[in-house]
Amino acid sequence: MIKAFSVVAALALCWGAAVAQTAPASVAAPPAVPATAISGIQSQNILEVKPDASEEPGYASQTNGERAKVQPGNNAPMWRQVNSGVAGYSSLPKSEAPEAGVLIQPFVQYPGSRLTNAGEAWHQVRNNWLIPYGGSLLLIVLGAIVLFHVKVGPIKVHGEPTGRLIERFSVFERSAHWANVAAFITLAVSGLVMAFGKFFLLPVMGATLFGWLTYVLKNAHNFAGPLFAVSLLVVIVTFMRDNLPAKGDLAWLLKGGGIFSGHEIDSGRYNAGEKVVFWGGVFVLGITVVVSGLAMDKLLPGLSYDRGTMQIAHMVHSVSNLLMLVMMMGHIYLGTLGTKGAYEGMKTGYVDEIWAEQHHKLWLDDIKAGRIPAQRSPGAAASARAGNAVQV
């Protein structure tokens, strides 16, 4: 019965369609259906929906389920909870993934950032402070050194070399120093390219080459870091004793070492300026750079390696290595172009007596008085070298 009715209905429809297709052209088209007449699901202006869902009692503290009943599709309670840094459930072990249940970090305000979630706050510190001000600081110090070199010039040796050589650095001291320098230069170059390379290298070499370069340098940085850590410890232990504060250091500092008067203030094996670099640049900043770097390498035992730890380690690392770089720029200048004869001392181990008299008179006095041996390194190589060195 139903089948028969369906067949009849289908035939009627076909007949209707055929009649419509064969209708004469003169028959007027039906008037356009007004928009308001469209039936089915319609949208509504949310601002006109009354009563407003926010008038619900306890609207602000609704759970996502409660909110869905009054405002379907409004997931604000869930996102507010995600944004608050509350850890949700995760089946991953805490030891391996300490933050697996935290999608967005909680709000913090780092020095120099707005109050915002920690990832964004770190981003603001890096991009708005560390990069522009750190870069400017390096350029300003570099400019000051160049200006000083051009205007004041290097500290020359006052007088002719005597030919009498004194052992300033033993083979061990020099190897410790230069091993540390090799790691330091690798870290400094790779670190500078990673931080500032996109401003001065990327436009020149293009993204492909720059990407490869930074990838290689990033690995060189991670490799040189632990080498620097070990050699830094050796340098600290090796040079610590003669960098301890001594009588005359304060006078040296107050008179700026006499660098502008042209008459150097007497000092022991190391002057007070070198001691400031040793304790400030090598000891405090060096250890801070190493510890924060090892944290970023996940090599420090007992730390929870989550994003917050990494962000703080990165900011501490950046600030301390920028300051250390600045101090080391001064050290490198004074150890090469700035002080005639200093580099030879660290290269060969020996300095002329006249150099020692001019720069480290109290040290020379101790040697002359026999309190410090003029020749400290034992062994054949050292003796051969000493053959050249007339004992003072």
Ligand code: HEM
């Ligand atoms: C290219 C880089 C460097 C050069 C050319 C250089 C050069 C020198 C020179 C010539 C001396 C001997 C100064 C004197 O006779 O009183 C010296 C001493 C010293 N350097 Fe360097 N240096 C460099 C990098 C470093 C670095 C990276 C460190 C450690 C982080 C460092 C730590 C020391 C220490 C501890 C001394 C012993 C004197 C003191 O305590 O101030 N140097 N350096």
